[in-house]
Amino acid sequence: xxxxxxxxxxxxxxxxxxxxxxxxxxxxxxxxxxxxxxxxxxxxxxxxxxxxxxxxxxxxxxxxxxxxxxxxxxxxxxxxxxxxxxxxxxxxxxxxxxxxxxxxxxxxxxxxxxxxxxxxxxxxxxxxxxxxxxxxxxxxxxxxxxxxxxxxxxxxxxxxxxxxxxxxxxxxxxxxxxxxxxxxxxxxxxxxxxxxxxxxxxxxxxxxxxxxxxxxxxxxxxxxxxxxxxxxxxxxxxxxxxxxxxxxxxxxxxxxxxxxxxxxxxxxxxxxxxxxxxxxxxxxxxxxxxxxxxxxxxxxxxxxxxxxxxxxxxxxxxxxxxxxxxxxxxxxxxxxxxxxxxxxxxxxxxxxxxxxxxxxxxxxxxxxxxxxxxxxxxxxxxxxxxxxxxxxxxxxxxxxxxxxxxxxxxxxxxxxxxxxxxxxxxxxxxxxxxxxxxxxxxxxxxxxxxxxxxxxxxxxxxxxxxxxxxxxxxxxxxxxxxxxxxxxxxxxxxxxxxxxxxxxxxxxxxxxxxxxxxxxx
Amino acid sequence: xxxxxxxxxxxxxxxxxxxxxxxxxxxxxxxxxxxx
Numbered sequence: 012x013x014x015x016x017x018x019x020x021x022x023x024x025x026x027x028x029x030x031x032x033x034x035x036x037x038x039x040x041x042x043x044x045x046x047x048x049x050x051x052x053x054x055x056x057x058x059x060x061x062x063x064x065x066x067x068x069x070x071x072x073x074x075x076x077x078x079x080x081x082x083x084x085x086x087x088x089x090x091x092x093x094x095x096x097x098x099x100x101x102x103x104x105x106x107x108x109x110x111x112x113x114x115x116x117x118x119x120x121x122x123x124x125x126x127x128x129x130x131x132x133x134x135x136x137x138x139x140x141x142x143x144x145x146x147x148x149x150x151x152x153x154x155x156x157x158x159x160x161x162x163x164x165x166x167x168x169x170x171x172x173x174x175x176x177x178x179x180x181x182x183x184x185x186x187x188x189x190x191x192x193x194x195x196x197x198x199x200x201x202x203x204x205x206x207x208x209x210x211x212x213x214x215x216x217x218x219x220x221x222x223x224x225x226x227x228x229x230x231x232x233x234x235x236x237x238x239x240x241x242x243x244x245x246x247x248x249x250x251x252x253x254x255x256x257x258x259x260x261x262x263x264x265x266x267x268x269x270x271x272x273x274x275x276x277x278x279x280x281x282x283x284x285x286x287x288x289x290x291x292x293x294x295x296x297x298x299x300x301x302x303x304x305x306x307x308x309x310x311x312x313x314x315x316x317x318x319x320x321x322x323x324x325x326x327x328x329x330x331x332x333x334x335x336x337x338x339x340x341x342x343x344x345x346x347x348x349x350x351x352x353x354x355x356x357x358x359x360x361x362x363x364x365x366x367x368x369x370x371x372x373x374x375x376x377x378x379x380x381x382x383x384x385x386x387x388x389x390x391x392x393x394x395x396x397x398x399x400x401x402x403x404x405x406x407x408x409x410x411x412x413x414x415x416x417x418x419x420x421x422x423x424x425x426x427x428x429x430x431x432x433x434x435x436x437x438x439x440x441x442x443x444x445x446x447x448x449x450x451x452x453x454x455x456x457x458x459x460x461x462x463x464x465x466x467x468x469x470x471x472x473x474x475x476x477x478x479x480x481x482x483x484x485x486x487x488x489x490x491x492x493x494x495x496x497x498x499x500x501x502x503x504x505x506x507x508x509x510x511x512x513x514x515x516x517x518x519x520x521x522x523x524x525x526x527x528x529x530x531x532x
Numbered sequence: 533x534x535x536x537x538x539x540x541x542x543x544x545x546x547x548x549x550x551x552x553x554x555x556x557x558x559x560x561x562x563x564x565x566x567x568x
Binding site for chain 1: 544
């Protein structure tokens with residue numbers, strides 16, 4: 012029952028699309044925010060562990076699962092994971108695993124994109140503010156807060172963003188994404204490299220005691236005391252950031268990989284995607300917002316906090332502005348360039364907007380595929396239906412705001428991505444059977460994956476995932492999530508569960524009713 | 533400059549090595565038409 016689906020034209024086209032999907036605001040906006048909020052060098056230790064012990068193996072698991080599902084006509088998690096779980100379980104039990112996985116993926120993609128689309132909208136707004144020089148001569152922290160309180164303006168730039176994404180998605184996968192990413196991706200990398208060079212030589216632009224180099228020291232000095240004191244929280248933040256940045260734990264990697272041919276390489280492609288993204292995150296993203304926030308802290312942070320030192324100042328910016336961290340620090344560098352900075356600022360934020368835009372397309376596309384493949388809703392109608400969902404989910408971001416809505420939801424997203432990564436291993440490795448997984452990973456592979464990674468995937472990764480999940484769960488349920496955020500999360504889980512249940516039943520209803528495998532693979 | 537420079541250099545080198553190795557290998561394999 013293998014099915015023919017659209018496939019990627021070239022391998023490098025797919026890689027660029029995957030990299031374009033992975034390289035986004037996660038690198039330049041969320042990563043520095045997480046570093047600042049979680050003790051700088053304290054965050055980087057579990058971050059690197061998570062990269063090698065979780066990021067790479069889960070990337071492989073999701074590529075394998077996606078390609079496997081695509082072979083049978085599935086681009087969404089529920090039916091794919093039902094099939095994989097069926098290797099070890101009876102159809103009804105496999106249905107349960109499929110529904111749980113599909114539900115978490117649905118909730119993840121909708122909730123995450125509900126505020127991610129706003130970050131993209133902020134980038135669009137800052138492109139405009141750079142052109143007009145709106146933040147010149149202002150306290151950039153105060154400027155950002157003022158912008159967020161201007162609801163009409165936030166609404167406008169967010170609206171432009173989601174409508175243009177809907178139009179692009181409506182045109183289809185290869186046409187809509189591949190050709191754009193090929194042009195814009197290299198541009199973003201080149202511009203970011205130039206910016207990093209500029210940040211290194213910028214030194215102390217406003218106060219000799221506060222330099223960009225101090226920002227690098229904050230990131231790269233291991234802070235063991237902080238890590239020990241906030242172990243589970245920092246672990247979850249690190250694992251969550253790895254998943255967020257690599258687009259893992261959401262179902263969208265599986266969706267992309269479902270367009271691969273059954274014998275296309277996934278092993279090397281997985282590593283290539285990870286390393287391209289990490290270059291953008293650690294080397295580029297890590298060398299911009301935090302060093303700049305350190306150098307310009309005397310302009311943004313109140314004197315009493317400044318007196319407590321650099322770590323306290325950066326933590327203050329991270330807490331006060333949340334995901335706005337980069338938007339409060341980066342504009343200063345363009346101001347320092349004089350009037351020409353308006354041009355560079357506009358170009359930078361436009362590229363950032365595009366980077367976020369391509370990532371959002373991947374998530375958007377997942378939902379459209381879900382309506383199209385699972386529920387037989389036409390692509391053109393599905394596209395506008397998704398737009399409606401994002402419109403409704405995006406409103407609380409504007410009207411409830413950063414502190415009470417976005418930051419707690421973003422913290423929850425770290426938890427949820429980690430949870431789906433654990434489900435990835437349970438279903439797509441253990442229930443699918445480790446030997447099948449390993450064999451699938453090497454089907455058409457350009458490299459031989461070292462056997463140690465089999466054991467990392469089977470044993471170390473699940474433990475690494477369980478520690479922060481168990482350690483932080485109590486905090487979430489005992490008041491860590493405001494009621495509005497909690498209600499939205501529960502609603503998305505319920506809709507996701509219902510949708511996935513019907514999607515699986517539609518194709519495999521008969522065998523589920525009889526609880527025996529009728530459709531042989 | 534503290535020891536952080538060394539940590540940063542190691543981290544950057546690992547990532548750069550990983551990136552150049554994987555992209556190089558991918559292009560090479562693509563050229564030779566391996567895999568599928």
